[in-house]
Amino acid sequence: MVYASPGTDASTDPDIDKNIRMFEQGHLPNPIASDSSDKSKGKLGQKTLRRLAQNREAARKSRLRKKAYVQQLENSRLKLNQLEQELQHARQQGIIISTSDDQCRSTSENGALIFNMEYTRWLGEQNKLINELRAAVHSHAGDDDLQSIVNTIMVHNEEFFRLKGVAAKADALHVLSGTWRTPLERCFLWLGGFRPSELLKLLANQLEPLTEQQLASLCNRQQSSQEAEEALSQRMEIIQHSLAETIASQLGRAGAGSSGNAADHTAAALRKIGTMESLLQQADDLRLQSLQQMQRVLTTRQSARALLLVSDYFSRLRALSSLWISRPHSKCVDIDTVVTDP
Structure with a gap:
C-alpha cells in the first residue's frame, strides 16, 4: 500500500495514479485483492479510498506549490535580468563619458x-x-x-x-x-x-x-x-x-x-x-x-x-x-473656441 503524507509530493508517483484508476474502475490493487475476507475487504477498501483521496489532495496541493514556486523563480529571474541590464547600461554610459x-x-x-x-x-x-x-x-x-x-x-x-x-x-x-x-x-x-x-x-x-x-x-x-x-x-x-x-x-x-x-x-x-x-x-x-x-x-x-x-x-x-501624462490626445482643442466669455 502506497501512502504519501500531505507534505510529500506524490504527483510524480505512477503507482498512486495506477491505484487510483484501478479503484475507480472497481478493481483493488494486487496486495488488497489477495485478502480472503469480504468484510475485511470492505473495511480495507474504505481506508484505501480515504488514503487515496488524501494522496490525491496532497498531490494537487504539491503541484500548486510547485507551480507557484516556479513562477516566483521566473519573476525573480526576470527582475534580476532587468536590474543587470540597467546596471550594465549605466556602466556603459560611465565608460563612454569617462573616455x-x-x-x-x-x-x-x-x-x-x-x-x-x-x-x-x-x-x-x-x-x-x-x-x-x-x-x-x-x-x-x-x-x-x-x-x-x-x-x-x-x-x-x-x-x-x-x-x-x-x-x-x-x-x-x-x-x-x-x-x-x-x-x-x-x-x-x-x-x-x-x-x-x-x-x-x-x-x-x-x-x-x-x-x-x-x-x-x-x-x-x-x-x-x-x-x-x-x-x-x-x-x-x-x-x-x-x-x-x-x-x-x-x-x-x-x-x-x-x-x-x-x-x-x-x-x-x-x-x-x-x-x-x-x-x-x-x-x-x-x-x-x-x-x-x-x-x-x-x-x-x-x-x-x-x-x-x-x-x-x-x-x-x-x-x-501621471494622469496628465497618460491623458488621451485623440482630440485637439482650439483655444479660441474654449476661451469664449459671453
Whole structure:
C-alpha cells in the first residue's frame, strides 16, 4: 500500500495514479485483492479510498506549490535580468563619458544618474514608512510606537537632504532643474524643492485641533520662512542677472579676438553658477529646519498626522502628473473656441 503524507509530493508517483484508476474502475490493487475476507475487504477498501483521496489532495496541493514556486523563480529571474541590464547600461554610459576629454562632464552626468536612482530608492522607502505610520495611526497605536516611526521618518528625510547635498556638489543645475521629479511637481519647485512657508501654511490650515500657542508658533515660523525665501529668491535673481550680463559681455567682445578676456569672463560665469550650489544648500537647510520646528511644536500624534498630510499632498501631485501624462490626445482643442466669455 502506497501512502504519501500531505507534505510529500506524490504527483510524480505512477503507482498512486495506477491505484487510483484501478479503484475507480472497481478493481483493488494486487496486495488488497489477495485478502480472503469480504468484510475485511470492505473495511480495507474504505481506508484505501480515504488514503487515496488524501494522496490525491496532497498531490494537487504539491503541484500548486510547485507551480507557484516556479513562477516566483521566473519573476525573480526576470527582475534580476532587468536590474543587470540597467546596471550594465549605466556602466556603459560611465565608460563612454569617462573616455571623453571632459572629465568634469563625466562627474556631473554620473552624479546626476546616481542621484536619480538614489531618489527612486529613497521614495520607495519613504512610502513604506508612511504606510506603516498610517496603519499605526488608524489602529490607535501608543505614543511610544508612533514616536518611534515619526523619528524614523525624520531621519529618513535628513538622509534625503544629505543625498541632495552630494548631488549638488556634482551638478547643482541638475538638482535645481528638478528633472528627477514629476512634471507637475516641477511647477511648484522653489530652489530645487518645496517652499517651507507653504508647508507650514498647509499644516496650520489642515491640522486640527491646534492650541493657540501651537498655531501662533506655526504662523511665526511661516512668516520667518517666507522672509528667508524672499531673501534667497532675490539673491538668485541677482546671480541670474549678473550671469546674463557676463554672457552678453562675452558676445560683445567676441569679435575683438582677445582670448584672455574671454577666458576670464567664462571663469566668472562658472563661478556665478557655482554660487547657486550655496543657495540650494541654504534652501534645503531652511526646509529641514521647518520640518524639525514642526516636530518640536506638535505633539506625537499631531506630528504623525502632519507627516501623513505632507505625504498625501505630494502623492496627489505625483498622481495628477501621471494622469496628465497618460491623458488621451485623440482630440485637439482650439483655444479660441474654449476661451469664449459671453
